Amino acid sequence: xxxxxxxxxxxxxxxxxLDLRSGDSLLDYGCGTGRLCEFLPVDVTYxxxxxxxxxxxxxxxxxxxxxxxxxxxxxxxxxxxCVGTFNLVDGWxxxxxxxxxxxxxxxxxxxxxIVSLYRGHDPACIRxxxxxxxxxxxxxxxxxxxxxxxxxENDLLLELRR
Numbered sequence: 683x684x685x686x687x688x689x690x691x692x693x694x695x696x697x698x699x700l701d702l703r704s705g706d707s708l709l710d711y712g713c714g715t716g717r718l719c720e721f722l723p724v725d726v727t728y729x730x731x732x733x734x735x736x737x738x739x740x741x742x743x744x745x746x747x748x749x750x751x752x753x754x755x756x757x758x759x760x761x762x763x764c765v766g767t768f769n770l771v772d773g774w775x776x777x778x779x780x781x782x783x784x785x786x787x788x789x790x791x792x793x794x795x796i797v798s799l800y801r802g803h804d805p806a807c808i809r810x811x812x813x814x815x816x817x818x819x820x821x822x823x824x825x826x827x828x829x830x831x832x833x834x835e836n837d838l839l840l841e842l843r844r
């Protein structure tokens with residue numbers, strides 16, 4: 683379900699797990715096109731980071747209210763979300779996913795970290811199980827977490843909360 687409809691379902695699942703408040707800041711780590719910005723209330727500040735300069739340019743063009751980042755600043759954000767960021771095999775691994783999430787959790791997340799992970803069987807993607815998600819939460823020392831496997835057959839969502 684790598685389609686606009688599937689991505690919309692991912693975004694809606696992420697939003698269902700966020701306790702957004704007026705004035706909150708959100709970092710979309712690996713933001714791609716920045717389309718998540720369209721789903722947020724206008725009083726939530728959206729920061730989009732992506733490694734690709736072309737994606738950052740697209741976010742700036744298509745989402746004028748977005749604050750586009752070429753690197754993640756040394757700041758805390760109320761919420762950090764990663765939608766599909768850690769799914770492709772090319773140059774990635776579960777250990778690298780853990781390392782990136784550890785940095786995001788300890789250095790950039792004030793309240794909530796939400797990660798959408800792939801749990802299907804496409805060989806081009808890293809497959810994460812609910813047990814993998816539990817292990818991530820355990821390794822990060824987060825006792826308050828949830829796993830949602832209901833929004834798409836091939837995805838799971840890990841929510842870490844302070």
